[in-house]
Amino acid sequence: MDAIVLGGGLMGAASAYFLARRGVRVTLVERNRVGSGATVASFGNIRRSGRYIPQLALARRSLALWGEASKMLGRDVEFRATGHLRLIFSQAGLDEMRSFAEAARPWDLDLEELGPKEIRSRFPGLGPKAIAASFSPKDGSGNPRLIAPAFADAARRLGAKIVEEADVRAITRVVSGFKIETSKGDYAAEALLNTAGAWGARIAAQFGENVPIVAKGPQMGVTEPLPHRILPVVGVWAHDHGGGYLRQVERGNVVFGGGAERTDVSLDTGYATADPARLPGQLRALLPLLPMLANVAVIRTWSGCEGYVEDGLPVMGPSATTPGLFHAFGFCGHGFQLGPGVGEVMAEIMSMGRTDVFLDDFKINRF
Template structure:
């Protein structure tokens, strides 16, 4: 075995696939089923708008891989280039949008600015009070229920071991190897990739690396099917708490939604996240600003998942600062779905070659130690 990957969400399964594609022998260990943690709780948004600017090279790399996903993985993961529109209702948010649009251009992201009349013409029925919007035509959405399983299956075909329903105990150094003690035996390899999501900080702490990470539970929901009329993923620019809702309509007609309410608390033991039904009325009220028709639509299901939020809202990616052979990719703070394929590809490149073409310096784990010094 060359590499052990701990954590079978989108980051872990994508990394396993790209490692196996490079010819490395890989074992992926997942406590439940692959993709059933934060990945399956995701909204499914594949967007680059609003990202931390130095993260855009990684987002561009990942967007290219989303476009190749069906060919790479041998199945349709429902990636669709629907466009991503973000509406503006307040003047201060218009300033924020224009600042980002201008700043993102040198990073290779070109967004359209739409005025009120163009919004009405292109997106009738959406955001009737909006004064402006940004539009990213090449972004879109994918199916969170399909993508991690597809990466895992493709990795397995390349020879990777996918070990599910396998709880992890001790993770330690054993000479030149890492030793992972699990409910299904002991695994050893000279390299270890920590993609354990909200549990990633625990693994890092075992090697003397502290990450200020808090587990949180998003509030997600889906409506009854409606006639399919909304093509783009929909969000908004806002500084106002409790208004940052987002939605998209799937091809079957259901509207998937999230945001606008505070994320719930999650205890990592056992890590089960539940939606709070008392938050749903406030969430629907915020969503009606984007889509007034939701006032007469039934919600058929709500759900949540355990996500890891880092204090600075940036992920941890790269090599360990304390332990040779250890690598991290966790803490994506609710913004990781679009990045997943790119994260897997970058981490595989780093592990296999010792370098990566895509800059990830800002996400290094020792930034917290430096800040505390």
């Protein structure tokens, strides 16, 4: 079997790797550089808490792969299981957390509920006015700049062809499968995997499958290095205080996101920019999580083009109209943790025609 993967973000690069590992002849085609789109704009959050419950089987599969990633790919992708702390500032947040924790227990996600005294003693300086929190010790973070190139390089070592900076000019269904015309030549294969992110709906539409999706850019930032004191990734329940989140990297910088509206992005350019005017409000929204941010310097802000599907869920699985066509796109800003699992599951579906991971809610014909 041979396959073309369109899109070189984390989903595409991971899929190319797992397909190649199964002996599939793979060509990955990326319009820019591998990992330069939504993946590199990611916060790097590897969390399971707060996910759509039917997505937890995939998240569990992916977490196991994150744990194996450095050995599997031959390089450190900075996965750190530092734990994920989600602060609670309201009764609505507490109710949401408890309801989720009960529903998530069958999926091996045991959330520890912390009271105010436990938060202060275990995580000093975080959430001084929080009334409670959940803690998931096996979750954590990874480096968005490292993971997609690591998968692509590992796929290349297994024989995959990685084609970067190639504009796709035409996609044609032919008797033997698919033909892709690009600025760097033409490619043909039996199977086609659409992992084109926010552009994925444009590809699907060419085969009569319409997906309501919009392109948005998150506002991310990083501070100057601070004395290291924050180990877990930190977020909130019930979108209290603007839904902000943050983590401190080993060099001391605090990476943050949330607390600001996402900007609109044109798919014609795919160019997303952070809005400096929104930065003060974003930082104010983060102060209840980490008050010490009031007196630090922000050294960089950035954004990236992400695809948000109307119902908040990704498109994942085989095409409903075209044999040999598969989709994995529209992860709505929540795909980073899922990436390795998506790659492995799509490789299973494409090479064997089945997977034991529940995907029914993500079918493209649900719209």
